[in-house]
Amino acid sequence: MHTQIVDTFADGRFAGNPAAVVRRSDFPSGEDMQAEAHRIGLPTTAFVVPVAPAEYRVRWFTPYAEINLCGHATIAGARCLFQDADNAGATRLTFVSENGVLFAERVGDLVAIDLPTSALxxxxxxxxxxxxxxxxxxxxxxxxxxxxxxxxxxxxxxxxxxxxxxxxxxxxxxxxxxxxxxxxxxxxxxxxxxxxxxxxxxxxxxxxxxxxxxxxxxxxxxxxxxxxxxxxxxxxxxxxxxxxxxxxxxxxxxxxxxxxx
The missing domain is CATH 3.10.310.10 (Diaminopimelate Epimerase; Chain A, domain 1)
Structure with missing residues (x-):
């Protein structure tokens, strides 16, 4: 298990939102992921599992509950995964969750994600x-x-x-x-x-x-x-x-x- 911490939306003035990214070959039990997220203690921990080239399954946990979507932890995950040799040259990653599919792109020094609009x-x-x-x-x-x-x-x-x-x-x-x-x-x-x-x-x-x-x-x-x-x-x-x-x-x-x- 490899864990990396990433500060998303940070710049010289603002510290941004931290997330932990845990890379696994498969998902542990939900109880084990919840316990690990609680131990890490950051707002969200993303667990990512590779399923195909540049494609990953993802689940997100706060310290107290699993959630159905977390954009900043997905950006954090993409930042980590773009570094991997398996993704050398890739500019787009796919994240598959129980709530749908998200796409992350490398845009210069930034990471972009595409999500469904939520009606008000x-x-x-x-x-x-x-x-x-x-x-x-x-x-x-x-x-x-x-x-x-x-x-x-x-x-x-x-x-x-x-x-x-x-x-x-x-x-x-x-x-x-x-x-x-x-x-x-x-x-x-x-x-x-x-x-x-x-x-x-x-x-x-x-x-x-x-x-x-x-x-x-x-x-x-x-x-x-x-x-x-x-x-x-x-x-x-x-x-x-x-x-x-x-x-x-x-x-x-x-x-x-x-x-x-």
Missing amino acids: TPCDPPPGLLAALGTDAVGCAAAADDVLVELRSVDEVTAVRPDFAALARLPFRGIIVTAPGEAGIDFVSRTFFPSLGVDEDQVCVSAHCKLTPFWAARLGRPVLNALQLSERGGRLEVHDAGDRVRVLGTAVLRPQGSGRH
């Missing part, structure tokens, strides 16, 4: 949501698994101090808070997943499958620059392609033995 339906804020976030809302919309709350400004997003225990009791996988950006950033966000054992995700790619079409429609442009305002922070470039969203970001390998945090 405008709604009233669910009971207890705004109180748990400690804020007011401009608008609210729901997806199949997450709820999105629009605020007025970057400062309001930064100021959110959630009651995580209250958020965990709500019937959602995650809560996305967003607002218009400034200084060359089109929109900002923060994402909370206390029901999965991740109070605040540092940079959440799957949330941008909702955020990208939401802001592309508002701003009238398909290519946007995004910033996640978590403690570590991270920059993303996102492309709205109708039924798909393309996300590009950095992926920085940590030196072996450098620690998990």
Whole structure:
């Protein structure tokens, strides 16, 4: 078993979102993968198994639960796998999960992944949501698994101090808070997943499958620059392609033995 830690969406200012990538010849039991993800203790651990040239099966685990999609850990996995001799010269990798197929591409120094768009339906804020976030809302919309709350400004997003225990009791996988950006950033966000054992995700790619079409429609442009305002922070470039969203970001390998945090 080989484990590598990667900081995705990191740059000189922002530390990005860390993920662990565990490469195996086959998957261990779900219980063993969950225990390993808990031991590693990062927001997500991706387990990858080769099945064909440039094609891998993938499963993702937070420290407390298996999840059906994790974009940043897939970018981390691609960054590691592009280094392998078996992928010399490859510019595209395929990741097959129980939730569908993802494609990762090498784009200069960045890694891009292509994911399905997740539709949003405008709604009233669910009971207890705004109180748990400690804020007011401009608008609210729901997806199949997450709820999105629009605020007025970057400062309001930064100021959110959630009651995580209250958020965990709500019937959602995650809560996305967003607002218009400034200084060359089109929109900002923060994402909370206390029901999965991740109070605040540092940079959440799957949330941008909702955020990208939401802001592309508002701003009238398909290519946007995004910033996640978590403690570590991270920059993303996102492309709205109708039924798909393309996300590009950095992926920085940590030196072996450098620690998990």
